[in-house]
Amino acid sequence: MQTVTLKPKKEMKISVEVENITPDRFAGKSEKEIQAIEAWMGNQKTTLGDLFSVKVEGSGTAADTKIVMEGDLSRVKRIGEGMTAGLIIIKGNVDMHLGAKMNGGKITVSGNADSWAGREMKGGEIIIEGDAGYYLGGGARGETCGMRGGKITVMGSALDYVGDHMCGGEIVVKGNAGILPGLSNNGGKIVIEGNTSRPGSEMVKGTIIVNGTVEEMMPVFKLEGSEAVDGVTYRKYTGDVIVSGKGLLYVK
Amino acid sequence: MELLIKNGAVFDPVNGIKGDKTDISIKDGKIVNNVSSRATVIDAGGRLVMAGGVDAHSHIAGAKVNVGRIMRPEDTRSGIKPRTKITRPWTGYTVPNVYAMGYRYAQMGYTTVFEAAQAIMKARHTHEELEEIPIIDKGALTLFGSNWPTMDYVREKDMDKLAAYVAWGLLASRGFGIKVVNPGGGEMWGFGKNVTSLDDVVPNFDVTPREIIVSLMKVNEMLGLPHSVHLHCNNLGKPGNYTTTLASMELAKQVKPSRDRQVLHVTHLTFNVWGGTNWGDFESKADEIANYLNNSENITTDMGQLIFGSATTMTADGPVQYANAKLLHAKWANGDVELEDASGVVPIYYVKQISVHAIMWAMGLELALLTKDPFKVLLTTDHPNGGPFVNYPEVVTLLMSNKKRQEEIKTLHEAVHKRTKIPGIDRELGWSEIAAMTRAGPAKVLGLLDTKGHLGVGADADISVFDIKPDQVDPSVEHAKVKSALSSAAYTIKGGEVVVKDGQITATPMGRTYWVDASVPAEHTEIMMKDIRMKFKNYYSINLANYMVQDAYLTHPQVVKAGVIPVEVR
Ligand SMILES: [Zn+2]
Numbered sequence: 001m002q003t004v005t006l007k008p009k010k011e012m013k014i015s016v017e018v019e020n021i022t023p024d025r026f027a028g029k030s031e032k033e034i035q036a037i038e039a040w041m042g043n044q045k046t047t048l049g050d051l052f053s054v055k056v057e058g059s060g061t062a063a064d065t066k067i068v069m070e071g072d073l074s075r076v077k078r079i080g081e082g083m084t085a086g087l088i089i090i091k092g093n094v095d096m097h098l099g100a101k102m103n104g105g106k107i108t109v110s111g112n113a114d115s116w117a118g119r120e121m122k123g124g125e126i127i128i129e130g131d132a133g134y135y136l137g138g139g140a141r142g143e144t145c146g147m148r149g150g151k152i153t154v155m156g157s158a159l160d161y162v163g164d165h166m167c168g169g170e171i172v173v174k175g176n177a178g179i180l181p182g183l184s185n186n187g188g189k190i191v192i193e194g195n196t197s198r199p200g201s202e203m204v205k206g207t208i209i210v211n212g213t214v215e216e217m218m219p220v221f222k223l224e225g226s227e228a229v230d231g232v233t234y235r236k237y238t239g240d241v242i243v244s245g246k247g248l249l250y251v252k
Numbered sequence: 253m254e255l256l257i258k259n260g261a262v263f264d265p266v267n268g269i270k271g272d273k274t275d276i277s278i279k280d281g282k283i284v285n286n287v288s289s290r291a292t293v294i295d296a297g298g299r300l301v302m303a304g305g306v307d308a309h310s311h312i313a314g315a316k317v318n319v320g321r322i323m324r325p326e327d328t329r330s331g332i333k334p335r336t337k338i339t340r341p342w343t344g345y346t347v348p349n350v351y352a353m354g355y356r357y358a359q360m361g362y363t364t365v366f367e368a369a370q371a372i373m374k375a376r377h378t379h380e381e382l383e384e385i386p387i388i389d390k391g392a393l394t395l396f397g398s399n400w401p402t403m404d405y406v407r408e409k410d411m412d413k414l415a416a417y418v419a420w421g422l423l424a425s426r427g428f429g430i431k432v433v434n435p436g437g438g439e440m441w442g443f444g445k446n447v448t449s450l451d452d453v454v455p456n457f458d459v460t461p462r463e464i465i466v467s468l469m470k471v472n473e474m475l476g477l478p479h480s481v482h483l484h485c486n487n488l489g490k491p492g493n494y495t496t497t498l499a500s501m502e503l504a505k506q507v508k509p510s511r512d513r514q515v516l517h518v519t520h521l522t523f524n525v526w527g528g529t530n531w532g533d534f535e536s537k538a539d540e541i542a543n544y545l546n547n548s549e550n551i552t553t554d555m556g557q558l559i560f561g562s563a564t565t566m567t568a569d570g571p572v573q574y575a576n577a578k579l580l581h582a583k584w585a586n587g588d589v590e591l592e593d594a595s596g597v598v599p600i601y602y603v604k605q606i607s608v609h610a611i612m613w614a615m616g617l618e619l620a621l622l623t624k625d626p627f628k629v630l631l632t633t634d635h636p637n638g639g640p641f642v643n644y645p646e647v648v649t650l651l652m653s654n655k656k657r658q659e660e661i662k663t664l665h666e667a668v669h670k671r672t673k674i675p676g677i678d679r680e681l682g683w684s685e686i687a688a689m690t691r692a693g694p695a696k697v698l699g700l701l702d703t704k705g706h707l708g709v710g711a712d713a714d715i716s717v718f719d720i721k722p723d724q725v726d727p728s729v730e731h732a733k734v735k736s737a738l739s740s741a742a743y744t745i746k747g748g749e750v751v752v753k754d755g756q757i758t759a760t761p762m763g764r765t766y767w768v769d770a771s772v773p774a775e776h777t778e779i780m781m782k783d784i785r786m787k788f789k790n791y792y793s794i795n796l797a798n799y800m801v802q803d804a805y806l807t808h809p810q811v812v813k814a815g816v817i818p819v820e821v822r
Contacts (some may be wrong), residue, residue, distance in 0.1 A: 072789035140326060140329065141325040141326065142323070142324055142325035142327070157392075157550045243581075
């Protein structure tokens with residue numbers, strides 16, 4: 001078992017990009033080796049050692065590696081990008097692209113995660129105890145697929161476009177979601193416990209379940225009657241009919 | 253500035269040099285007989301030397317290309333290289349940024365590239381981009397096939413006015429030649445329709461595609477333009493369209509070329525040698541087209557080779573793009589260019605295991621391998637319609653190595669065996685034929701053979717040297733070596749200056765923009781302009797004064813003179 005603890009050494013006014021903070025990159029490495037790993041602050045190349053104090057205990061494979069990040073991480077982007085195994089525990093808020101393209105392992109955030117958390121995620125799990133920004137589990141601009149697998153849970157609320165262009169996997173938002181969750185959904189599952197508006201536009205496949213209030217329905221869904229899911233009765237819709245969609249939308 | 257390239261294994265079909273050790277002398281940007289002892293010497297050491305590559309059909313600048321960039325931000329995620337002291341940033345694969353266009357062509361040893369379609373109304377945009385593409389010489393063909401004045405004059409059978417309009421259109425767009433895309437179809441698309449044969453009548457204009465093509469060929473030769481009519485056939489993208497392609501080629505018999513070149517260039521044949529009646533019985537008829545080319549003298553073509561992976565289709569053929577977008581459930585951009593044409597942009601991903609794509613991959617290769625004369629089939633991918641131009645080395649190796657083709661065929665949908673002839677074709681092209689398809693041929697087709705596409709005295713000193721010794725490497729066997737050498741030139745020399753060394757950009761001079769200044773009798777222009785002014789007053793959304801490409805748009809113009817009255821060079 002290897003535990004790596006990172007704490008910001010200075011206030012980060014300019015955002016930093018740390019796609020190299022992953023259990024895969026840290027596994028079996030010493031403090032010195034981790035300090036030397038490349039990072040960017042704005043347009044300046046720097047190192048993790050310059051930005052963070054690094055403490056390493058033990059040694060292990062990626063699956064055996066736990067990274068603990070503490071402090072003000074609200075300008076730290078791309079933590080855990082592409083990780084395939086292991087654990088990242090974040091105590092605080094993080095900037096955009098948390099766990100982008102992640103393929104395995106687990107990330108937990110005690111605070112909020114900014115936009116594009118879990119962008120193009122393929123596997124593994126992200127748990128955000130606070131709120132999430134825009135495009136949770138979404139796709140990069142122009143791509144046909146956002147999240148393809150894995151699971152994201154948000155204990156708080158999320159902003160607009162939850163699961164944009166999602167092609168698989170599952171997103172659960174315990175609070176409210178902004179407008180257009182599941183936009184162009186192509187096979188993912190989204191559960192919103194709170195309220196939202198205009199879910200499922202351009203949806204082709206996949207499932208969206210809303211337990212709170214849908215403030216506005218898109219007029220592109222066909223009511224198929226009522227159906228019980230896990231003991232709860234919903235109005236069941238299919239659509240988006242404009243794109244001959246076979247998506248399922250369950251509304252209380 | 254003097255330069256001497258010694259000991260190159262030179263392939264130059266125009267001057268009959270077939271791999272002989274030849275020295276090339278360069279002075280002031282031109283190839284000369286000899287240079288002084290002060291000349292800088294590059295020892296090619298027996299490596300392959302050819303003229304700089306010439307591409308007669310690519311989409312590198314203008315409204316369509318930029319729509320492709322806007323609708324495909326994901327394309328920009330690949331191909332990124334940060335700026336250096338010499339180069340600006342590179343981005344993109346199918347729709348690269350303007351800088352990468354120039355750098356990547358130069359890296360492959362190409363020095364001249366023509367944008368294959370600009371509407372006059374959008375020509376300012378084309379030139380704004382051409383002005384930013386570094387290193388290479390370039391030019392743009394101007395769309396005339398669905399323009400209202402063209403169709404009016406074709407109906408009236410007034411070739412003088414049509415010639416005056418073409419000459420003025422080339423001036424207005426600073427264009428190089430006549431491009432015709434799905435003639436009549438661009439206008440029909442304004443009403444949600446298309447033309448389906450050479451003899452369909454375009455409503456409101458009472459003309460047929462056949463009349464438009466023949467009239468523009470006549471006018472092209474009346475004006476003695478350097479290039480011929482450059483045709484994107486009707487029915488492109490529809491199974492069975494090879495009959496339309498053959499019928500269009502037949503039209504070339506009606507007109508005599510005014511120069512030593514073809515009278516009709518039929519472009520990107522991968523998209524119009526289609527047999528069958530639907531996607532189920534879709535098959536290649538490239539062999540029939542090749543047979544036709546082998547028996548005709550005044551027609552040239554280009555491959556439009558398909559490359560598996562990501563591509564972005566972009567064309568003035570608006571209706572075909574609507575059909576594509578529906579078929580592929582893809583993103584779709586549609587453009588209407590007022591009185592001139594339509595357009596559409598649709599991304600596509602070509603997949604080895606999709607039967608139609610595997611068959612299309614074979615079509616370009618069959619055409620090139622079954623046509624005897626390499627000057628009749630230019631090497632293109634119709635960038636980025638069949639695939640990005642950076643794949644030219646892949647296409648060259650497919651043409652030079654049957655072994656590579658057979659390896660590739662094993663990975664493709666089985667339809668490639670039943671619906672194409674490619675598995676049984678064992679012809680392998682040599683370096684002279686490749687030089688013809690990528691240098692001398694395109695230069696001849698464009699009418700620029702005096703200065704481009706060869707290494708004779710008087711030619712522009714545009715030269716490519718590749719890290720491969722033709723007497724030691726058999727391209728048939730060592731195709732991977734050939735591909736890597738062609739992807740990264742040992743030297744690219746543009747106008748006598750070394751712009752690439754060992755695959756790295758070393759200098760970024762600005763290339764020139766070719767356009768054709770064709771003169772016609774002033775009285776013809778005068779009466780034609782009455783019609784044009786009327787059209788601007790009644791129909792165009794902009795003023796005539798805001799329409800013409802002004803001189804300020806071309807900081808390095810290269811004017812080629814033509815016209816019905818022989819003119820003295822200024
Ligand atoms: Zn084209």
